[in-house]
Amino acid sequence: MHPWHSAGSRVDKAIVEALHRHAFRYGDDGGPVVARGRSSTIGVSWGLGSTVSSPWGACCVATEFLMGNEAIALGAIAAGVGVVTGYPGTPSSEILPTVAQRNPGRVHVEWSTNEKVALEVAAGAAYAGARTLVTMKQVGLNVASDPLMSLAYVGVKGGMVIVVADDPGPISSQTEQDTRTFGLFSKLPVFDPASPEEAYAMIGDAFALSERYGTPVLFRPTTRVCHGNAPVEVGDLSAPPAPDGFVKDPKWVIFPRLAYQSHLRIEQRLPQIAEEFSDYRFNAVSGSGRIGIATQGISSAYVAEALAALGDAVPEHRLLRVATPHPFPRRLALEFLEGLDQVLVVEELDPVIERELLRLAGECHLPVTVLGKGTGHVQQAGENGVDSVTRALAGFLGLEVAPAADCSASAGEGAEPPVRPPVLCAGCPHRASFLAVKEAMRKRKAVFGGDIGCYTLGNAKPLDMVDTCLCMGASVTVAQGLHVVEPDAVHFAFIGDSTFFHTGIPGVINAVYNQTPIVLVVLDNSTTAMTGLQPHPGTGETMMGAVAQQIDIATVLRGLGVKHVESCDPLNHDAAKAAVLRAVEATAEGVSALIFEAPCIHVASSGPRYVVNEDACKCQLCITRLGCPAISRVDGKMRIDDDLCYGCDLCAQMCPFDAIERVEPTEGRA
Amino acid sequence: MSMQTNIIIAGVGGQGTVLASKLVARAAMDAGLRVRTSETIGMAQRGGSVVSHVRVSDAPIASPLMAPGMADVLIGFEPGEAVRSLAFLRPGGTVVTNAQPVAPVAISPASAAYSGQAMLERLDGCGARLAVIDGASICAEIGSLKVLNVALLGAAAGLGALGFSLDQFETAIRESVRERFVDMNIRALHAGARSASA
Ligand code: SF4
Ligand code: SF4
Numbered sequence: 001m002h003p004w005h006s007a008g009s010r011v012d013k014a015i016v017e018a019l020h021r022h023a024f025r026y027g028d029d030g031g032p033v034v035a036r037g038r039s040s041t042i043g044v045s046w047g048l049g050s051t052v053s054s055p056w057g058a059c060c061v062a063t064e065f066l067m068g069n070e071a072i073a074l075g076a077i078a079a080g081v082g083v084v085t086g087y088p089g090t091p092s093s094e095i096l097p098t099v100a101q102r103n104p105g106r107v108h109v110e111w112s113t114n115e116k117v118a119l120e121v122a123a124g125a126a127y128a129g130a131r132t133l134v135t136m137k138q139v140g141l142n143v144a145s146d147p148l149m150s151l152a153y154v155g156v157k158g159g160m161v162i163v164v165a166d167d168p169g170p171i172s173s174q175t176e177q178d179t180r181t182f183g184l185f186s187k188l189p190v191f192d193p194a195s196p197e198e199a200y201a202m203i204g205d206a207f208a209l210s211e212r213y214g215t216p217v218l219f220r221p222t223t224r225v226c227h228g229n230a231p232v233e234v235g236d237l238s239a240p241p242a243p244d245g246f247v248k249d250p251k252w253v254i255f256p257r258l259a260y261q262s263h264l265r266i267e268q269r270l271p272q273i274a275e276e277f278s279d280y281r282f283n284a285v286s287g288s289g290r291i292g293i294a295t296q297g298i299s300s301a302y303v304a305e306a307l308a309a310l311g312d313a314v315p316e317h318r319l320l321r322v323a324t325p326h327p328f329p330r331r332l333a334l335e336f337l338e339g340l341d342q343v344l345v346v347e348e349l350d351p352v353i354e355r356e357l358l359r360l361a362g363e364c365h366l367p368v369t370v371l372g373k374g375t376g377h378v379q380q381a382g383e384n385g386v387d388s389v390t391r392a393l394a395g396f397l398g399l400e401v402a403p404a405a406d407c408s409a410s411a412g413e414g415a416e417p418p419v420r421p422p423v424l425c426a427g428c429p430h431r432a433s434f435l436a437v438k439e440a441m442r443k444r445k446a447v448f449g450g451d452i453g454c455y456t457l458g459n460a461k462p463l464d465m466v467d468t469c470l471c472m473g474a475s476v477t478v479a480q481g482l483h484v485v486e487p488d489a490v491h492f493a494f495i496g497d498s499t500f501f502h503t504g505i506p507g508v509i510n511a512v513y514n515q516t517p518i519v520l521v522v523l524d525n526s527t528t529a530m531t532g533l534q535p536h537p538g539t540g541e542t543m544m545g546a547v548a549q550q551i552d553i554a555t556v557l558r559g560l561g562v563k564h565v566e567s568c569d570p571l572n573h574d575a576a577k578a579a580v581l582r583a584v585e586a587t588a589e590g591v592s593a594l595i596f597e598a599p600c601i602h603v604a605s606s607g608p609r610y611v612v613n614e615d616a617c618k619c620q621l622c623i624t625r626l627g628c629p630a631i632s633r634v635d636g637k638m639r640i641d642d643d644l645c646y647g648c649d650l651c652a653q654m655c656p657f658d659a660i661e662r663v664e665p666t667e668g669r670a
Numbered sequence: 671m672s673m674q675t676n677i678i679i680a681g682v683g684g685q686g687t688v689l690a691s692k693l694v695a696r697a698a699m700d701a702g703l704r705v706r707t708s709e710t711i712g713m714a715q716r717g718g719s720v721v722s723h724v725r726v727s728d729a730p731i732a733s734p735l736m737a738p739g740m741a742d743v744l745i746g747f748e749p750g751e752a753v754r755s756l757a758f759l760r761p762g763g764t765v766v767t768n769a770q771p772v773a774p775v776a777i778s779p780a781s782a783a784y785s786g787q788a789m790l791e792r793l794d795g796c797g798a799r800l801a802v803i804d805g806a807s808i809c810a811e812i813g814s815l816k817v818l819n820v821a822l823l824g825a826a827a828g829l830g831a832l833g834f835s836l837d838q839f840e841t842a843i844r845e846s847v848r849e850r851f852v853d854m855n856i857r858a859l860h861a862g863a864r865s866a867s868a
Contacts, residue, residue: 065695065705090712172712195706195734228734229691229707231699304732386737404739407765408757411796415788417750418774420682422718457716460775530713623776629717632773641773643815 066232068196068225072163073098074232075203077107080240082130082158084109085118087502088531089137090172091226092165096135097534100543104238109543111534114472114502115140119147119162126156126216127252129243131207134162138177139471143503145186151216152186153262154254158243159207160216167223168348168383174452174471176381178349179220183326187266189273190218190326192297196230198282202323205280213269222348223383224298274327282323285336289316292336292343292368293393294353296322299346299384306390313399320353328356337366344396345372348384371396423457426630427606427646429570429598430455433523434465435625435650436576436596437492440584446490447482451475451504453496454530454600455523462627466494473503480507480516490584491518498528498536500553505560508591512561517587520562522553525600533602557593564592571598573653607647609663612638616659622651673703674729675833676740677826679722680755681747682772683715686819689846690745691722693823696842697834698726708734717775719751726833743831744798745822747805748772749789756796764831765798766822766866768805801825801866808861816851817858824862836863 066074073095076084084107086096100109108125112118115136122132136144141164148162164182167173183190191206193199199221210217251258277283295303300321307314320336322329337343337360345354354372361368371377378384378392387404394401424431434455437448450456450466451474459466468478475493483491495504500522511518528534535541540550557565564586568579579594586592614637622631622638628651630644640651640660652660677694681687691707698705704727710720725731738757746752746767759765771786793800808821820843826832827839834842836859843855 063699065692065699067709094711171710171714224708224734227709227711229695229705229709230734231695231705298733301733302735305737308732309737385735386733386740390737404737405761406739406757407744407759407761407763407796407798408738410761411753411756411792414792415785417754417789418784420717420719420774422683422713422716423775425716454716457713530716627775629775632776 061236062234063231064234065229066196066200066234067094067227067229068193068199068221069094069227070098071196071200071232072203072219072221074102074234074237075200076133076161076207077102077104077237077240078200078235079204079207080131081107081133081207082240082243083107083122083125083132084135085112085122085132086135087112087115087118087140088528088534089140089165090531091167091223092135092137092140092163093531093534094226095163096543097532099133102237104240106240106242111536111543113537115144116147119144119151122160123147123151123156126158126160128158128246130158131240132156132158132160134160136162136164137173138164138166138179139173139175140164141179141182142177143472145182148186148188148216150254152188152266153259154252155214155262156210156216157214159210161203161206161210161219162216163219163221165221165223165226166349169223171223171383176349178352179218180325180352181350183218183220184352186218187270188216188218188326189213190220190324192220192323192325193225193282194297194300194321194323195225196228197232198323199225200232200234202282209273213273215269222298228298270327274330277324277327277329278331280324280329282321283329283332284321285318285332287316287318289318290339290341291315291397292318292320292340293346294320294322294336294343294357295346296325296353297348299348299389302384302386302389303346303393305386306393309386309390310394310397310399310401314397322353325352325356330360333357333360334364337361337364337368340366340368342369342371342396344377344392345370346378346384346389346392347372421460423460423627423629424454425601425646426628426644427601427648428454429525429596429600429648430458430523431463431626431628432570432573432576432598432648432650433494433521433596434458434463435654436570436573437521437580438463438465439573440577440580441490444490444584445488446492447479447486449475449479449482449491449493451493451495451499453499453523453528455494455496458494460627462624472499473507476504476507476518476520477510479518480511480514483516483518490587492521493518494521494523496529497522497524497526497538497553498534501537501551505556508557508560508562511591515590517590517592519583519587520557520591520593521583522593522595524553524595524597525603527600527603529600529602533600553595557595562591562593563589565595566593567595567597569598570596571648571650573650601646601648607649609642609647610640610645610649610652610660611663612640613659613661616657618657618659621656622654622660625654626651673833674725674727675742676736677724677726677743677745677832678736678741678755678758679724679745679747680751681720682751683710683718683720685720685747685772686816687720687722687747690819690823691724692846693820693839693842694724694726694832694834696846697838700838700841700845701834703728704731706731706734719754721755743826745826746793747818747822749786749793750784753789753792756793759796759798761797763798764801764826764829765793765796766801766803766826766829766831767793768818768822769802770804770806799829801829803862803865808858808865811861812854812858814854817855820855820858821862821865824859825866827859828863828866836860
């Protein structure tokens with residue numbers, strides 16, 4: 001039997017043993033098993049032995065099958081959160097809607113316009129004593145870093161947990177940045193959960209720590225924790241207690257003098273927190289021997305699987321699991337390092353634990369070699385997995401691993417499955433918008449600046465309409481820089497509605513003020529589509545259900561001084577093309593704006609169906625220009641997939657031979 | 671004696687793979703077993719390849735993700751996606767796949783035609799037990815395109831590959847699906863099971 005195969009009883013037993021030997025808590029019954037087995041030196045209770053650390057109800061009410069993000073949300077409610085803010089971003093997006101859905105009534109939940117705004121709203125609430133939760137993805141923290149850095153100095157009264165979801169891979173992100181490193185930079189404590197059930201329990205710990213030290217804390221799950229699912233024991237979710245309210249005090253006003261004092265206070269408390277973390281229930285050292293393995297988060301699950309797969313051949317070893325990477329649990333780590341010859345550090349993203357262990361070894365003159373990303377023993381970029389970790393461990397331990405036997409080899413050679421990059425949906429209005437601009441600019445020199453959202457997928461062929469993409473809001477500003485250097489080209493900035501509100505507006509003001517004549521194209525589809533259809537200021541809905549005033553993008557643009565502002569339906573191809581030409585003309589007067597208004601197909605209902613009249617079909621233009629997933633070529637003729645076609649009419653308008661015909665739906669669609 | 675069933679569910683974003691893994695999880699919880707799953711959520715949901723890992727066991731499960739060769743069952747919502755995930759399947763495992771291919775987006779007249787048949791042939795030769803399900807006819811029979819997931823689950827359960835009976839899945843469906851869709855899904859479950867044994 002090859003080492004990965006775990007269906008057999010021997011390996012099963014090995015997994016169980018490995019889990020127990022190292023006392024990790026993987027959905028085991030009862031309370032957390034990662035007890036350090038001694039009381040904290042500074043008398044702080046981490047709620048050992050209870051599954052729920054909420055002060056308002058420590059009993060398990062029900063076992064629910066939860067996604068990690070849902071577990072975080074319910075953990076926060078159980079811990080008495082009063083205010084939840086955030087901005088959607090994969091893999092964090094499901095946390096906030098879950099709070100809204102399970103709102104016991106007194107929790108204020110809002111999608112804020114961006115992460116900086118979210119963090120600041122939460123800061124105000126925390127000043128007034130409410131427990132607050134802020135949710136975002138890792139690059140969102142870059143946007144929120146301004147208030148974050150200062151808030152670390154000012155501090156909070158009500159507990160504040162900032163959930164920042166990291167995305168090793170990356171699977172749906174523009175960077176592989178590590179929020180643990182941000183914790184080091186901002187000097188804030190960081191929690192790093194390894195599973196949904198652990199995330200649920202840890203959120204309560206994070207709130208308690210935040211309040212004890214009056215500091216915001218970072219809570220950093222990764223994709224596999226966010227989007228992993230497991231049964232979780234959920235406690236009492238009744239309404240949180242009302243906070244005391246805001247008490248005026250000079251400490252809420254940051255000044256250089258205060259900042260100096262705060263900086264000193266932070267430096268003094270970090271070693272205290274590190275000391276406390278050395279006894280934290282989810283940090284653990286186990287085993288014995290002269291070689292060690294250090295790990296964190298989801299990688300600790302891969303390590304457990306790998307050790308079980310390598311089985312009896314694994315020599316005696318010590319294991320360190322770090323659930324609080326900052327401030328580093330120094331005493332615990334020293335206990336781990338003492339007497340070791342070699343350590344392999346298995347972690348994702350930055351070598352955070354590796355650096356800390358190296359530093360400790362140097363500081364304490366320990367004769368131990370630390371291996372990991374820095375030495376090429378663990379991959380430097382991308383996601384870990386059971387197989388990559390097993391290989392790394394086998395290499396480290398000097399064991400042979402037979403490559404896993406699986407069914408791919410026996411399937412033999414032959415046709416490969418088709419490449420399937422993500423694409424704009426059939427009927428997506430963005431396709432029509434891109435096409436209108438592309439056709440209108442066919443003979444002109446033009447650069448198409450893209451932004452973050454579904455419409456980034458407009459880069460795919462045959463549209464090929466995204467020349468740049470940097471970060472949220474940058475379509476508007478990068479276009480200005482390009483124009484300054486290359487004024488003879490038309491510079492377009494494509495930005496979605498939610499992104500426009502997020503960070504697009506300051507860029508527009510900049511263009512108007514500095515008289516840089518770009519063409520702003522707002523793709524207004526009435527939702528935040530990519531991350532799962534969240535409402536935003538332009539949609540007239542909030543997470544509290546109330547109907548809010550809708551913020552009209554055209555009015556905003558006119559108010560900012562954009563003289564040419566036109567709205568049109570991109571699905572009317574000829575009219576849309578004409579509107580593009582008018583917007584380009586208008587750049588003679590400065591910034592011009594075109595708002596393509598058509599809802600995402602997921603927030604609207606579908607139209608009629610379309611079929612290809614094979615006798616009339618000649619040119620294949622619908623394939624070479626549109627790239628609609630509903631259209632394929634079967635035996636040299638075009639065919640429209642009835643199940644996928646949304647009825648947007650674009651292909652019918654494009655077809656020069658009128659070969660695409662509209663048919664009324666015969667029955668309701670599933 | 672411990673039991674463990676590892677299932678890979680592979681499809682194209684939008685095909686409803688997530689409900690299938692939820693139903694297995696529900697059945698596992700009802701049976702007092704442990705379960706861990708992992709989903710593909712994000713950009714790939716827009717027509718990209720999506721894979722769910724579902725792990726059921728009576729002992730603690732560490733990793734939500736499997737390594738190559740660890741899966742006992744591979745459920746393909748589309749033959750090409752089943753082929754793509756074959757590396758997860760252990761020799762002698764079970765493949766249950768929908769017969770109908772989902773064509774990738776055609777971007778040029780020259781884009782290679784994609785043949786579901788070629789994929790089924792590769793599956794046939796892979797050394798696993800194979801059940802090819804005519805998902806389109808089942809959906810037509812039930813009257814909804816949304817039941818492909820439950821039909822495939824029914825097929826795998828009917829073959830005894832999942833460790834849960836059709837009755838257990840019926841209960842799971844009643845517990846997880848909105849009331850007005852329950853009947854339709856239960857019919858699909860049995861239609862799937864019938865077609866696998868046919
Ligand atoms: S989800 Fe909406 S906005 Fe995104 S690609 Fe599909 S139709 Fe377009
Ligand atoms: S009408 Fe044409 S372009 Fe629109 S979704 Fe249907 S096939 Fe695609």
